[in-house]
Amino acid sequence: MGVAIAIVRMKDLFAVIMLSGIYGLLSASFFVAMDAVDVAFTEASVGAGISTLLMLVAISMTGRSEHPVRHKPVLALVVVIVTGGLLIYGTLDMPYFGSAQAPVHQHVAPRYINDSMQEVGVPNIVTSVLASYRAFDTFGEVIVIFTAGMGILALLSVLRRPRKTAGDIARDTAEIDSLNDSMHEQHLILRIVSKMLLPFIMLFALYVQFHGDFGPGGGFQAGVIFAAAIILYTMLFGMSTARRVINQSFIQFLAATGVLLYGSVGLVSLLNGKNFLDYSALSADPIAGQHLGILLIELGVGITVASVMIIIFFNFAGRRENSQGNNKT
Amino acid sequence: MLMGLYNDWVVVVLMMVGFYIVIAHGNLIKKIVGLSIFQTSVFIFYISMAKVEGGTAPILAEGISQYSNPLPHVLILTAIVVGIATTALALALAVRIKEAYGSIEEEEIQKQDNLDC
Amino acid sequence: MLIHLPILQVIVPLMAAPLCLLLTRPRLVWLFTLIVSGLAFLISCLLLQQVMTSGTIIYELSGWEAPWGIEYRIDQLNAFLLLIISAVSTVVLIAADTSIKKEIPADKHTFFYILYLLSLAGMLGIVATGDAFNVFVFLEISSLSAYALIALGKDRRALWAAYQYLIMGTIGATFILIGIGLMYQMTGTLNMHDLSMRLPEVEHTRTVFTAFAFIIVGICLKLALFPLHLWLPNAYAYAPSIVTAFFAATATKVAIYLLIRFTFSVFGLSFSFTAVPLQVLFLVLGLLGIFAASMAAIYQKNIKHLFAYSSIAQIGYMIVGYSVSTTTGLMATLLHLFNHALMKSALFLALAAVMYRIGSVQLSQFQGLGRQMPLTMAAIVIGGLSLIGVPLTVGFVSKWYLILATLENGWWPVAVLILLGSLLAVVYVWRIVEVAYFKPPLASSESIEEAPLSFLIPIWILVLANIYFGIDTRLSVQVTQSAAQSLFGVGL
Numbered sequence: 001m002g003v004a005i006a007i008v009r010m011k012d013l014f015a016v017i018m019l020s021g022i023y024g025l026l027s028a029s030f031f032v033a034m035d036a037v038d039v040a041f042t043e044a045s046v047g048a049g050i051s052t053l054l055m056l057v058a059i060s061m062t063g064r065s066e067h068p069v070r071h072k073p074v075l076a077l078v079v080v081i082v083t084g085g086l087l088i089y090g091t092l093d094m095p096y097f098g099s100a101q102a103p104v105h106q107h108v109a110p111r112y113i114n115d116s117m118q119e120v121g122v123p124n125i126v127t128s129v130l131a132s133y134r135a136f137d138t139f140g141e142v143i144v145i146f147t148a149g150m151g152i153l154a155l156l157s158v159l160r161r162p163r164k165t166a167g168d169i170a171r172d173t174a175e176i177d178s179l180n181d182s183m184h185e186q187h188l189i190l191r192i193v194s195k196m197l198l199p200f201i202m203l204f205a206l207y208v209q210f211h212g213d214f215g216p217g218g219g220f221q222a223g224v225i226f227a228a229a230i231i232l233y234t235m236l237f238g239m240s241t242a243r244r245v246i247n248q249s250f251i252q253f254l255a256a257t258g259v260l261l262y263g264s265v266g267l268v269s270l271l272n273g274k275n276f277l278d279y280s281a282l283s284a285d286p287i288a289g290q291h292l293g294i295l296l297i298e299l300g301v302g303i304t305v306a307s308v309m310i311i312i313f314f315n316f317a318g319r320r321e322n323s324q325g326n327n328k329t
Numbered sequence: 330m331l332m333g334l335y336n337d338w339v340v341v342v343l344m345m346v347g348f349y350i351v352i353a354h355g356n357l358i359k360k361i362v363g364l365s366i367f368q369t370s371v372f373i374f375y376i377s378m379a380k381v382e383g384g385t386a387p388i389l390a391e392g393i394s395q396y397s398n399p400l401p402h403v404l405i406l407t408a409i410v411v412g413i414a415t416t417a418l419a420l421a422l423a424v425r426i427k428e429a430y431g432s433i434e435e436e437e438i439q440k441q442d443n444l445d446c
Numbered sequence: 447m448l449i450h451l452p453i454l455q456v457i458v459p460l461m462a463a464p465l466c467l468l469l470t471r472p473r474l475v476w477l478f479t480l481i482v483s484g485l486a487f488l489i490s491c492l493l494l495q496q497v498m499t500s501g502t503i504i505y506e507l508s509g510w511e512a513p514w515g516i517e518y519r520i521d522q523l524n525a526f527l528l529l530i531i532s533a534v535s536t537v538v539l540i541a542a543d544t545s546i547k548k549e550i551p552a553d554k555h556t557f558f559y560i561l562y563l564l565s566l567a568g569m570l571g572i573v574a575t576g577d578a579f580n581v582f583v584f585l586e587i588s589s590l591s592a593y594a595l596i597a598l599g600k601d602r603r604a605l606w607a608a609y610q611y612l613i614m615g616t617i618g619a620t621f622i623l624i625g626i627g628l629m630y631q632m633t634g635t636l637n638m639h640d641l642s643m644r645l646p647e648v649e650h651t652r653t654v655f656t657a658f659a660f661i662i663v664g665i666c667l668k669l670a671l672f673p674l675h676l677w678l679p680n681a682y683a684y685a686p687s688i689v690t691a692f693f694a695a696t697a698t699k700v701a702i703y704l705l706i707r708f709t710f711s712v713f714g715l716s717f718s719f720t721a722v723p724l725q726v727l728f729l730v731l732g733l734l735g736i737f738a739a740s741m742a743a744i745y746q747k748n749i750k751h752l753f754a755y756s757s758i759a760q761i762g763y764m765i766v767g768y769s770v771s772t773t774t775g776l777m778a779t780l781l782h783l784f785n786h787a788l789m790k791s792a793l794f795l796a797l798a799a800v801m802y803r804i805g806s807v808q809l810s811q812f813q814g815l816g817r818q819m820p821l822t823m824a825a826i827v828i829g830g831l832s833l834i835g836v837p838l839t840v841g842f843v844s845k846w847y848l849i850l851a852t853l854e855n856g857w858w859p860v861a862v863l864i865l866l867g868s869l870l871a872v873v874y875v876w877r878i879v880e881v882a883y884f885k886p887p888l889a890s891s892e893s894i895e896e897a898p899l900s901f902l903i904p905i906w907i908l909v910l911a912n913i914y915f916g917i918d919t920r921l922s923v924q925v926t927q928s929a930a931q932s933l934f935g936v937g938l
Contacts, residue, residue: 013358020362027369035386035397036376039405046413047369058420059358062427076353084345088338090628090656107634107644108513109398113387125387125399126406134403136507136516140571140583141407143460147564147587148414150463151594154557155421220410256464263461269509276453278509312417319424344624351613360613368620375627401630404579408623411586415616418590422597422609429602438606 013063017055024048038126038218045224050309053231057316121287122294127212131294135277138297139262142304146259149308153252156315158322191236201229209302210295219298223305230306231313239317248314251307258304262297340377343370355435357423361416368412375401375408451496452505452518455489455528456574458482460567463560472555476543479559483539483566487532494525498928504576512576513637519576522929523780527573527703530784534695534791535566540904542688545798548805549686550598558598562692565591569700578626578712579636581704582619585668588700589615592693596685607680614677618667625661628653638712649717658722661708669701671728671765672735675758682754687798690750694757695791699783702764706776710933719771728769733863735762740870744877749800749807752874753793756833759867760786766860767848773930775851780926782844785832788915789841792908793829796822799897799905812878814887818894823882825905830875832912835868840916843923 024047031040112129120128130138205226212218234242265277272281279293280286347370350363380397387399427433430441462482466475497503497520505518520528539562550558568588572581593615597608630636632653633644648654663674670678678698682690709718719725736759743755760782767779799822800815801807816823832841845868852861887894896902915922 013356016359016362020365023366024369027373030373031376034376034380036402036405037386037388039372039376039402039409042406042409043369043372046409047365051365051413051416054417054420055358055362058424061424062358062433076349079352080345080349083348084341086656086659087341087344087624090653108636109400109634111514112399113396123388125396126402129399130403130406132508133510133515134508137403137407137577137580137583140580140587141410143463143564143567143587144411144414144583144590146464147561147590147594148417150557150560150564151418151590151597152421154554154561154594155418155425155597157553220406252467256467259464260461263457266457267461270450270453275505275509276450276457276507278507280509316421316424348617351617357609364613364616367617371620371624371627374624378627378631400636401627404636407579407583411583414590415586415612418593419609419612419616422593422605422612425597426602426605426609429605442603442606 013059014056017052017059020055021048021052024051038124038221041221042224045221045228049228050224054312054316057313057320061320120290120294122290124212124218127218127294127298130218131297132279132290135266135293135297138301139266139277142259142262142301145305145308146255149255149311152312152315156319158315158318194232194236198229198233201232202226205229205302205306209298212298219301220305222298223302224309226302226306227309227313230310234313234317239314239321242314246310246314251311251314255304255307255311258300258302258307260300261303262300265293265296265300337374337377340370340374343373346370357426357433357435358420361419361423364419365412365416368408368415372405372408372412375405448492448496450505451489451493452503452520452574453507455486455493455532456567456571458489459486459563459570463563463567466556466560466563469556472552472559473543475556475559476539479542479563480536480539482563483532483536486566486570487529487536490525490528490532493520494522494529494925497522497525498925513635513640516575516577516580517637517639518574519639520574522925522932523703523706524573526780526784526925526929527699528570530699530787531566531569531573531696534787535562535692537904537907538688538691538695538791538795541691541795541798541901544898544900545688545802546686548802549600549688554598558595558686561591561595562689564588565595565692569696572700573703576638577636578629578638578641582623582626585619585622588697589619589668592697595689595693596681598689599684599686601684603680604684604686607677607684611677611681614667614674618664621660621664621667625657625659625664628657628660632657638707641712642714645713645717649713655722658713658718662705662722662724665701665705665708669698669705669765670758670761672731672738672758672762675735675739675761678758679751679754682757682794683748683750687750687794687801691791691794691798694753694794695787698757698761699787702761702768702779702783706768706779706933715771715934725769725771728765729860732762732765732769733860735759735765736863736867737870740867740874743874744870746874747809749809749812749878750794750797752809752878753790753797756871756874757786757790759871760790760833763845763848763864763867766864767851770851770855770857772851772855773927773934774847774854776930776933777923777926778844778847778851780929781847781922784922784926785840785844785912785915788908788912789829789832792825792905792912795901795905795908796825796829799901802901803894803897809877809881811888812881813885814882815894816879816883818887819896821902822897822905825909826882827875827879828909828912830871830878832916834871834875838913838916840912840922843916843919 024043028040028044028048031043112125116125116128120132122128205222208225209219209222269278269281270276274281279289281289282292283289344367347363347367351360351367354360354363378401387396423433430438432438459482466478469475469478503520506512507516507518546555546558565588568584568591571584572588575581575584593608593612596611597605629641632648632651633641635641635644645654667674682694739755739758739762743752746752746755764779764782767775767782797807803819804811828839832839835841835845849861849864
């Protein structure tokens with residue numbers, strides 16, 4: 001709570017963002033304490049990680065400090081007090097914290113806990129609910145990520161310069177090499193260490209992706225970790241190098257592919273006579289079908305999340321490059 | 330009774346702090362941070378609902394009989410993702426606004442708009 | 447395939463969106479989007495037919511039955527809305543290719559269509575689903591794409607309008623999320639039908655009351671109900687014209703659908719109207735909305751702003767009908783929902799045509815347009831007449847039922863106020879007519895021609911529909927009556 005109030009008072013946005021990152025990490029630890037391990041994992045990587053990163057890139061373009069508020073925010077305070085009061089009023093009848101008799105534990109949840117092993121065959125109950133029982137919500141979630149990616153492309157993408165001649169390419173390569181050399185001195189240790197770490201990070205991402213059935217993990221977390229590896233690479237080696245490794249249109253194509261993979265699994269179910277995203281249509285043995293379905297859709301999720309995170313970062317960084325370039329000329 | 334609800338009240342306060350930042354502050358980035366805090370606090374609320382005293386994480390394992398409720402976990406996973414999507418889009422807008430108006434303070438922008446009309 | 451219609455309704459546009467990325471030429475993307483939207487429209491017609499003959503359709507996603515899985519529940523109310531949304535989407539798209547050429551930079555065109563399809567799919571998904579959390583997810587899909595679409599507007603104020611809409615919209619969505627969480631906590635389920643059965647035993651608790659309050663406020667933010675309407679005028683005025691034409695007819699309608707669905711089908715009539723003085727509250731807010739917005743409209747210099755304020759007023763009418771809480775009242779709301787969609791999409795499309803030809807929508811630039819763009823201006827005039835509620839237009843039909851509903855309830859003063867509101871509409875419509883027909887054209891505007899066919903065709907489809915449904919009311923009345931009756935638990 002102290003963190004939250006500190007954020008209200010501080011004017012230096014850099015500090016504010018760092019504090020919000022801390023808030024995210026604290027929430028993640030709280031989630032662990034509440035036995036919500038998958039959520040903690042996601043909140044740590046997404047809320048504390050990517051969120052903080054993007055905000056920092058944003059303020060590198062928009063400025064570090066906040067102007068003091070000139071008028072007394074009376075109306076805002078009133079609204080907040082009324083809303084908060086209403087919420088507290090609402091809590092008076094709520095079941096007590098941790099009580100096993102609460103309605104939420106009586107009705108829908110027991111079947112997930114008791115029957116999911118027979119019906120879906122996956123130990124991580126969160127995965128079975130997310131990827132099978134409520135798979136359509138997860139599909140919607142992937143679409144949300146995809147939408148954000150498209151929105152950011154629509155807002156921030158900068159026209160790449162047209163195809164270059166051989167002379168241009170030679171010039172660019174020389175430019176990149178000289179840039180690398182100069183950075184070589186300053187960030188030598190970082191660059192060497194990160195080059196060694198990168199493959200491990202990616203491997204970890206793959207592990208999280210495929211182990212999500214048995215332990216905390218799954219498509220989202222894996223996608224974010226994978227994207228983090230790429231972003232790390234980009235930060236240390238420069239946008240131009242990164243772009244040669246990962247092409248703009250390729251990454252957009254990947255983002256689309258993830259979504260389409262997910263949807264296609266559902267369509268296959270339709271074509272086999274069952275409802276959308278009913279995995280029992282994928283194989284003769286329903287459990288095998290469940291496993292296959294979950295594997296495929298989580299893959300789709302991972303691909304789209306990774307590509308969209310990369311797209312978002314590239315476009316923010318690219319815009320910054322662009323505006324700095326304009327400032328120089 | 331109070332101890333049972335203490336958890337909820339703390340969460341409510343957190344939510345309100347976030348909410349306050351959004352509506353009271355004029356700096357666009359600060360607003361986005363506030364929005365993020367507001368949303369994260371809602372997640373904390375949902376997750377504390379899921380906890381069962383004496384239960385563990387909802388991953389089936391030998392010898393464990395009491396599990397915490399997995400459904401809110403699933404919902405919050407989705408909500409976190411929605412939250413980051415919104416934050417990213419909001420930041421992109423803030424960047425564009427800075428380019429177009431030269432400022433990200435609400436008062437500044439409104440002043441310039443009034444001159445435009 | 448027929449039994450899969452409910453999900454196809456949403457999946458077709460949803461999966462078409464990423465497919466657009468694989469097509470290279472923007473023209474092709476436009477055509478593809480148009481076809482997809484047309485398919486969605488076809489599906490919605492079939493769905494409506496099916497529902498009117500055989501009753502509510504239930505579709506279990508992932509093969510798991512509710513409340514453990516997510517289900518789609520289509521009854522007369524949502525089938526009706528699915529039809530409206532997909533119809534408007536398709537007609538508006540006809541003009542999209544031409545319109546965005548002048549309003550959006552060429553390299554962003556593909557993204558425009560992708561976001562458009564996502565927005566369409568999002569709205570269809572909100573309407574079709576029977577699961578409360580699923581509503582939230584698709585609400586965010588449609589909202590996020592909306593923020594981005596609005597921000598594509600040429601004027602830099604579009605960016606600011608999009609940002610404000612984002613902030614207010616996200617607060618609203620978070621409120622709805624809080625409400626859903628509270629409901630879940632007291633009942634243990636997320637399925638709307640299941641909730642309606644479990645809520646009565648806990649409805650006296652303060653938690654449920656709070657849940658109700660948060661959900662209603664969240665929906666009202668999206669609805670642009672006075673005084674939570676602040677985001678709407680700028681968002682409509684500065685977004686690309688096609689976007690406004692699409693959203694003006696659909697976005698707020700979806701919010702009204704949510705209001706009706708949550709109060710009638712989830713919380714139940716008795717709770718919704720007795721626990722909170724909802725009836726009085728909405729009546730007052732609705733009337734305030736009508737008058738404040740209509741008066742604001744009179745003073746606008748930017749015609750898009752004028753019609754945006756007019757939209758807020760029209761939402762006020764719909765809320766008044768809703769507050770009467772009788773079958774007739776609800777019918778009136780649904781009819782007005784339908785009619786407003788037809789009217790406003792036609793009006794904003796016509797404005798898009800004007801924007802295309804003269805590059806501005808300031809009233810002062812409209813001088814003499816009556817002679818230079820006769821078909822376009824005629825469309826605006828007919829749309830305006832419909833707003834006022836002149837007989838032979840569709841606006842008359844809904845105003846008629848609205849007044850009927852208030853009179854049936856014995857609310858004479860309200861009926862009078864509704865008529866007064868229509869008089870205000872006369873004033874702001876007259877302003878446009880006066881400038882366009884009775885003033886000489888500006889010297890600089892000699893070379894203006896009529897709008898191209900790609901605009902005229904969709905505009906006049908909508909205008910003629912406006913007139914047709916104003917005369918032959920069988921279809922709209924039948925569907926809305928059936929929907930209202932089933933919501934009140936009468937009849938089917």
